[in-house]
Amino acid sequence: MKIIVFNCGSSSLKYRIISMPDEKEIAGGEAQRIGPKTAEPSRIIHRHGDKTETHLVEMRSHAEAMAEVRKLLSTDSSLTPDAFGHRVVHGGGVFSSAALISDESLDQLEKIKHLAPIHNPPAMKIIHACGKEYPGIPSVAVFDTAFHATIPDYASTYCLPYEISEKLKIRKYGFHGTSHQFVAEEAAKMLGKPFGELNAVSCHLGSGGASLCAIVNGKSVDNTMGYSPLQGLIMSTRCGDLDPALTLNLLQHFIGSTADVERLLNTRSGVLGMSGASADIRDIFSLDKRDCGNQRTSLTAEAYLWRIKKYIGSYMAVVKNLDAIIFTDTIGELIPHVRWAVCSDMEYFGLKIDSEKNEHAESLPVDVSQKDSRVKILVVATNEELAIARRTYSLLAGDKR
Numbered sequence: 001m002k003i004i005v006f007n008c009g010s011s012s013l014k015y016r017i018i019s020m021p022d023e024k025e026i027a028g029g030e031a032q033r034i035g036p037k038t039a040e041p042s043r044i045i046h047r048h049g050d051k052t053e054t055h056l057v058e059m060r061s062h063a064e065a066m067a068e069v070r071k072l073l074s075t076d077s078s079l080t081p082d083a084f085g086h087r088v089v090h091g092g093g094v095f096s097s098a099a100l101i102s103d104e105s106l107d108q109l110e111k112i113k114h115l116a117p118i119h120n121p122p123a124m125k126i127i128h129a130c131g132k133e134y135p136g137i138p139s140v141a142v143f144d145t146a147f148h149a150t151i152p153d154y155a156s157t158y159c160l161p162y163e164i165s166e167k168l169k170i171r172k173y174g175f176h177g178t179s180h181q182f183v184a185e186e187a188a189k190m191l192g193k194p195f196g197e198l199n200a201v202s203c204h205l206g207s208g209g210a211s212l213c214a215i216v217n218g219k220s221v222d223n224t225m226g227y228s229p230l231q232g233l234i235m236s237t238r239c240g241d242l243d244p245a246l247t248l249n250l251l252q253h254f255i256g257s258t259a260d261v262e263r264l265l266n267t268r269s270g271v272l273g274m275s276g277a278s279a280d281i282r283d284i285f286s287l288d289k290r291d292c293g294n295q296r297t298s299l300t301a302e303a304y305l306w307r308i309k310k311y312i313g314s315y316m317a318v319v320k321n322l323d324a325i326i327f328t329d330t331i332g333e334l335i336p337h338v339r340w341a342v343c344s345d346m347e348y349f350g351l352k353i354d355s356e357k358n359e360h361a362e363s364l365p366v367d368v369s370q371k372d373s374r375v376k377i378l379v380v381a382t383n384e385e386l387a388i389a390r391r392t393y394s395l396l397a398g399d400k401r
Contacts, residue, residue, distance in 0.1 A: 040280075095141070206329040234271065
């Protein structure tokens, strides 16, 4: 079975065509820097066999990115899929496992799309496009929130009147669960431990969204994101943690326009809002390194790293008998400076990073901690697409039996 997996991030669209159940990648790629203007142009990096091509093309939205990807895939009939697997960020309280796309599930997704306004709407547009362009081919939705269903009530409950929380289904849902679970499973293999015994802090640091996950005995017990993907770390265009009183003040400033406030917090804040230079933290580090940045870019870099380090410390306290810190996704995998900045001077936590290993961590997965580090520091390439393909194949195979 050939499955095309679409992974819709806040500023990217990853896609892979995977043959199942042998898990062989046939083709794939990523549409990068979708949306707000960055220092470098938007592009699609497309892989097919041994050939990799870079296509520079303007992509102001995920719909435009999807159209460009479809053009690339349509050039080869061997890339026609048997099924689609879709990453959907928010399953609300409705979806706790992968779901076959149907009129009923689409209606349910429509009702909860407001919970992840950056991710769910474009993901739904891609689901609809697949149904239109490839009628009769099944689609499966795999949810970021599923892995976090094990977060205990005391960690997922917001201190609001109980009746309101129950009526509006207000709780911490957590996100990036597919990625956190995948890299944690890979880390357990590296350490020679059963996944059900792994204690770890997983750091999914993307060029758009980012979150940390506290994992105890292979289960998620907390995630820096909350009711929506807005909470937690400083992200590309999202503010992360914010005093709710500030939101009330912003509502007054915008004369009660919730839409304006939502756009401000989700699409105009974070790295872009603080720096005024770019939505991509890599650009900020580059400017700062060349000493051609300004006070705003320097502050952005410092605040971004400080927020990650603060949460690593708090989650180490939650996990206790920690086996490993795991870094993954674009920033976590490719930017040694981030790993060094947030792991250095943490010896009192049993965390010792090796500068040489860290600087040359190119072949993943790899351990970049010092030999005597009680807690291992692992860099693991995430593969949400493979994880989604596995769940898609499993669900469809189950439907056939």
